[in-house]
Amino acid sequence: MPKEVTLNDQICFQISRAHQLFNKFYQEPLEKFNLTYVQYITLLSLWENDGVTVNYLSQKLGLSNGTLTPLLKRLEKAGWITRNRDKADERRVLIHLTQLGKDNKEPILESVQGCLNRLNYSDDEFADAMDTIIDLQHRLEKTNENDK
Structure with a gap:
């Protein structure tokens, strides 16, 4: 007799649930910076590589332009970034950190790291978790490529 399939046995459900918990976490x-999780990862990407196009951010973050554009408008309105047309190619919009975005990098990272420390991962456990998650991402990407 085959094993009964339950919700808790589904990888997709467990990842979705972990995603929900991480957003809350x-x-x-x-909140002291008035940022959402998605705004935070957008800033993380810009701290790695400032002055990029919307398309670059879309690919890097795995977000559609339709999702990213309103998010970027909110970050701009709050003073974290600027959005300007590329002088060399008016079709491209370049995203730059403002001084506020640059000055708050360390305080935001410290705040997030303090929160992450509550997970009580050892360095090896953290590395193993990252390896497992990245392996799953690669498997999913490969499957999606093969489906095309």
């Missing part, structure tokens, strides 16, 4: 360290 990040609320505390980010």
Whole structure:
């Protein structure tokens, strides 16, 4: 007799649930900066590589332009970034950190790291978790490529 399939046995459900919990988990360290989790990862990407196009951010973050554009408008309105047309190619919009975005990098990262420390991962456990998650991402990407 085959094993009964339950919701808790589904990888997709467990990842979705972990995603929900992480969004909630990040609320505390980010709320003092009036940032959402998705705004935070957008800033993380810009701290790695400032002055990029919307398309670059879309690909890097795995977000559609339709999702990213309103998010970027909110970040701009709050003073974290600027959005300007590329002088060399008016079709491209370049995203730059403002001084506020640059100056708050360390305080935001410290706040998030303090929160992450509550997970009580050893360095090896953290590395193993990251390896497992990245392996799953690669398997999913490969499957999606093969389906095309």
